[in-house]
Amino acid sequence: MHEPTGRGATDGATRRSDLWACAHAERAALADDLAALAPADWRHATLCEGWDVEDVVAHLTAAASIGRWAWLRSIVGARFRPEVHNRRRLEEHRGPTPAATLDRFRAVVGSTTAPSGHVPAYLGEVVVHAQDIRRPLGIARTPAVDxxxxxxxxxxxxxxxxxxxxxxxxxxxxxxxxxxxxxxxxxxxxxxxxxxxxxxxxxxxxxxxxxxxxxxxxxxxxxxxx
CATH class of the missing domain: 3.30.1050 (Nonspecific Lipid-transfer Protein; Chain A)
Structure with a gap:
């Protein structure tokens, strides 16, 4: 999942602030799950092909850390290849150890930074990638229906x-x-x-x-x- 530019409205039935509150809650819940992982779990494959758990966590940190103009510079620098953009930003936000990567993720739990105004998409980024991690590891947690x-x-x-x-x-x-x-x-x-x-x-x-x-x-x- 990569973050395109452009403007977009939030879900018509949900206020922007409520969507961000949901995103923050889902990030916090994922961080709590990650804190209980064994060292080997960080190398476990996820539902994102080619990415292990630490890769996905670093990607989520990157997604919560990049605004519109930084995203544009990054995607242009990657010659409009999303996979190159994602890999570069992932490596930027990966720590020297899984614990450090988790600390970096915890630091953006309350972030509202995003490349565009499509807040449901960035809530979805958290929801989907959290399950990409949980499902293969057998972690039973279902995000709130709200x-x-x-x-x-x-x-x-x-x-x-x-x-x-x-x-x-x-x-x-x-x-x-x-x-x-x-x-x-x-x-x-x-x-x-x-x-x-x-x-x-x-x-x-x-x-x-x-x-x-x-x-x-x-x-x-x-x-x-x-």
Whole structure:
């Protein structure tokens, strides 16, 4: 997930300050989970292909530390290659030890720095990457539905940091644990978290979805299941 530039509104039903409060709470919860990791866990693979736990944490620190103009300089310097931009910023915010990397992440828990005004996308950055870490490590924690719902709505409306609208196109997505319900077409049901993660391209959550539209999502995410 990389951070494009441009202006964007927050979710219509949620105030900007509330979205940032959710992001801060989710960062704090992740930091608490990370504090309990064994040294070997920091080298564990995540749902982000090619990134271990420490990589993802450093990326989250970078995402909370870069504003619009710094992001523009970075992406231009990377010749508009997001993978190069992400890797450079990740290395910048990785500490000499996992403990130092965690300290750097804790320092940005309350940050409202972002490259644009698309606050639901940056809340989603925290929500999705936290689960990228937790799922492979078997850490059972589900973000609050109040945090997940604006992310789900944002992802379903447009492709931004993830291709959520493309994934959801032509389907009705309905959460069975919250108010998220959008789209028209074959029905897909599941938890708000599973719907968010699948819209973010995480095929590991496909098995948690049901309904006639679930098979469509399996086909769309098939390359990432292999």
């Amino acid at each position: 945090a997940l719902t604006p992310v789900a709505r944002f992802y379903a409306r447009q492709d931004f940091t993830v291709a959520g609208a493309t994934v959801a196109k032509g389907l009705r997505l309905r959460a069975d644990d919250g108010p998220f319900d959008t789209g028209a077409g074959p029905l897909v049901t599941g938890s708000t978290l599973a719907l968010v993660m699948v819209m973010a391209g995480r095929a590991a959550y496909l098995d948690e979805l049901a309904g006639p539209g679930a098979a469509v999502l399996c086909e769309r995410l098939a390359p990432s299941r292999g």
